[in-house]
Amino acid sequence: MKTTFISIILLSSLLAISFAGCKKDEDDKKKDPNHLGWVYDPTPYTGPTVPRNFPQPTYAANNNPLTEEGVLLGRMLFYDPILSGDSTLACAGCHKQENAFTDTRTFSIGIDGIAGRRQSMPLFNLMYSSKFFWDGRAANLAELALMPVEDPIEMHETWPNNIAKLQAHPDYPKRFYEAFGVEPNDLTKEYAAKALEQFLLSLVSGNSKFDKAVRGTDELTAAEERGFILFNDQLGADCFHCHGDGSANQVFQEINAIRQFRNNGLDAPATPAGFADKGFGEFTGNINDYGKFKVPSLRNLKFTAPYMHDGRFATLEEVIDHYSTGVKAASPNIDAGGMEYAFQGGVQLTAQEKADLIAFLLSLSDDDFVTDPRFSDPFK
Amino acid sequence: MRYLRLFIPALLLVVMSSSCEKDPEIGTTTFTLAVHPKIASQDLVLGQEYLDQESYRLMPSTLRFYVSHVTLTSANGDTEIRDIALLDMEQVEAGEPLTFEVEVPAGDYTGISFWVGLDSLQNASDPATFVNGHPLSLSTGTFWTWNTGYRFVMLEGYYDDVQNTPGPVSTSRFFNYHTGTAPLYKQAELGAANVAFTIAEGERFTYNLDLDVNKMFYGLENIDRAQGAVTHTTSNYALAQKFTENFVRAFSLSAP
CATH class of the missing domain: 1.10.760.10 (Cytochrome c-like domain)
Known part of the structure; x- marks a missing residue:
């Protein structure tokens, strides 16, 4: 009789602890790490989605659901020259919206004045691709997003430098926290890649x-x-x-x-x-x-x-x-x-x-x- | 009360195990149709060069085809498989067979039959209604257009039109046979490859067939690639028909 109750209590306690653990993690994440009024409670993205005459997307988003905060952060990083070596060239420098996010120049020019060897690819409806760039060298959009930054003939910057710049920025640490619940000291290039992946996936063109x-x-x-x-x-x-x-x-x-x-x-x-x-x-x-x-x-x-x-x-x-x-x-x-x-x-x-x-x-x-x-x- | 102590963990175990994969029904067993692509006795590997039976060098780059209405015949009534398989060499490791795995009743069977391609109803499917990865979804790259349906068989590659060339094969000379449309939906002509077999209860059974690329060109009627290297069915129907007739006769029983 006594052991029965012990069994029940033990099982109940285990269940309670595991549920409480989940809730506590969530609560902790929503807490403000620096007491600056930051909240991690992202809103699911409500922007343009798959047009109804399009088939089911084939892109496998890598545990990175689109959120309003993530897409906006990705968009900011896309347009901000901060990620380049001399802070003069953003992704948008060679992927212009008015050209469906490509470049009218045959070969785009990097920060050191060096031209690339292939045409800048347009960016839209990427949810139907599985390998990226003209040569397929990026397996997903997060990988793709990291590469031009470190390419010496493009943005020519290192990611460690960029992370330091982003950590020291007056606005980005809060935005990374709001999008991903990541504290400034834990910021890595993977979070920047996730934000850029979200923005790139939001680029849906289906209203021709x-x-x-x-x-x-x-x-x-x-x-x-x-x-x-x-x-x-x-x-x-x-x-x-x-x-x-x-x-x-x-x-x-x-x-x-x-x-x-x-x-x-x-x-x-x-x-x-x-x-x-x-x-x-x-x-x-x-x-x-x-x-x-x-x-x-x-x-x-x-x-x-x-x-x-x-x-x-x-x-x-x-x-x-x-x-x-x-x-x-x-x-x-x-x-x-x-x-x-x-x-x-x-x-x-x-x-x-x-x-x-x-x-x-x-x-x-x-x-x-x-x-x-x-x-x-x-x-x- | 003593039983209660045992009951709770037991209940938990039942709940946990119920979420696992569904077990096969009692009395059924797993039947696998395994197709081994070959060139004569050699295993076919995409992107590798071979000399065909007339010593012309060739390098297949794509081989995929639909198998439908697989039927295991039996004195006690036939078992027809409703599922469709797209057997695609790009989806398996080099040297591995193309397989179609289904659950069937155990028992004695007098033989097997299947069709290459899709029946008229299947061929009229809207690929957008299938999830990616399904044999009829857009992701397979087999859907043609709304008025022709799906490609039933796709064989592509490169070839030399001079015998006994030393290689490498010229990759600027390609062959490409895409067959489809209702008249080219044909039953596989298995002949001696259709044999009786017994599936014991609880044991997996594999029916192994070879599929010889040689026979696709040197079959009911020979296909001279130099004269007929490409057909997308409507663009050269006679060639597509010739290729189809050869393809459905290209199966043989694998050596044990």
């Missing part, structure tokens, strides 16, 4: 003319309609093999993780080793990946010139000419999945078809996205 037409609030012109049909016709422009089919995948980018890197026949060195830029192969080390690059989204092309990984095409006309007659069939590792018409240089479009296709592609541009105040410089 095409989207509005899908939702019944706008109409495509006859030329845009014809372009859309060409886009999806494998006897036409045959774009859909690599850029989404426009029916189920209206993100207009490759969603399948393995097929996000392809060689579209821009160059034809005699051997794979001859590629001036080995792209995805530079990251994987696999000779069969030399010359492959990330398949980009076809949204917002109105704002993102120049095109291709090296910005070689200044206009959409040049891009379409490449796929029409300029594909180099002899390119090593040319994509076996999508470049069906490489043998004849491309899909052979007429002038009218090219014009229709461009009209359709431009209907995928989202003017609201490039002016949305939720994504703009928070310091202005």
